[in-house]
Amino acid sequence: MATSVANAPLDQIDQSILRELQNDARLSHQDLSERVGLSPSPCARRVRRLEAEGYIVGYNARIDEAKLGFGFSVFISVRLDQQIDDRLNTFEKQVGLCPEVVDCWLMTGSFDYLLRVSVRDMAEFEQFLTGRLTKLPGVALIESSIPIRRVKCLPSRLA
Secondary structure: OOOOOOOOOOOHHHHHHHHHHHHOOOOOHHHHHHHHOOOHHHHHHHHHHHHHOOOOOOOOOOOOHHHHOOOEEEEEEEEEOOOOHHHHHHHHHHHHOOOOEEEEEEOOOOOOEEEEEEEOOHHHHHHHHHHOHHHOOOEEEEEEEOOOOOOOOOOOOOO
């Protein structure tokens, strides 16, 4: 996901549009315009501008992984044996092929990557860990953490 340089500050209506769409991206332009206090046409123009300027980068549904049978998440910190471009690129490509990895961050600090893995249970996690992750080229150290419960979850920070 690309990052962009901040554009001009958004006014209160733009911020309200982003907040409403973050809560429910399926709102019609009519419903959205009523919630933010604009008529539908100017509201639709603002949404298109927010999309064009990169404030809105896409739309998706939040899926309950547990209902799909993937109710066991694990955070995994990974250190590579070398922090050179070739090693980083290879690791990132290989992780991209792993359906269990739902989030991957290149990090600063004592580990190179932080992954969130979503699996069915401890047995599937063990299979992923020992059968796949530890065998990726360059993996030198792995540290796993199992979350107890999610305390806060926001799709994006808006203010």
